[in-house]
Amino acid sequence: xxxxxxxxxxxxxxxxxxxxxxxxxxxxxxxxxxxxxxxxxxxxxxxxxxxxxxxxxxxxxxxxxxxxxxxxxxxxxxxxxxxxxxxxxxxxxxxxxxxxxx
Numbered sequence: 521x522x523x524x525x526x527x528x529x530x531x532x533x534x535x536x537x538x539x540x541x542x543x544x545x546x547x548x549x550x551x552x553x554x555x556x557x558x559x560x561x562x563x564x565x566x567x568x569x570x571x572x573x574x575x576x577x578x579x580x581x582x583x584x585x586x587x588x589x590x591x592x593x594x595x596x597x598x599x600x601x602x603x604x605x606x607x608x609x610x611x612x613x614x615x616x617x618x619x620x621x622x
Contacts, residue, residue: 521544521561522566527572531577532573532577535577536577536578537578537579538577538579538580540579542582542583543583545569546564546586546588547588548567548568549566551566567599570582571603581611583611583612584610584611584612585613587612587613
């Protein structure tokens with residue numbers, strides 16, 4: 521889970537200029553900060569924070585994984601489209617997906 525007020529220096533160091541950065545993006549910011557059921561402290565993060573870390577670390581591709589079980593394929597498609605607006609080489613991991621690291 522990300523820190524609420526800063527980037528984790530260890531994560532930035534490990535991600536620095538990585539070819540692929542795989543990030544736990546269980547929630548959206550809206551779900552994470554939800555007034556009725558906030559997910560803060562549950563041990564997971566958001567795709568928005570993952571994208572910001574990827575940008576700051578200069579990674580080539582970011583893969584969002586560990587999706588909320590309530591997220592349908594349609595929701596994951598929407599999240600992937602939103603990710604790609606701000607990080608064009610970002611994708612959402614899918615069951616059975618194989619990444620080629622050549």
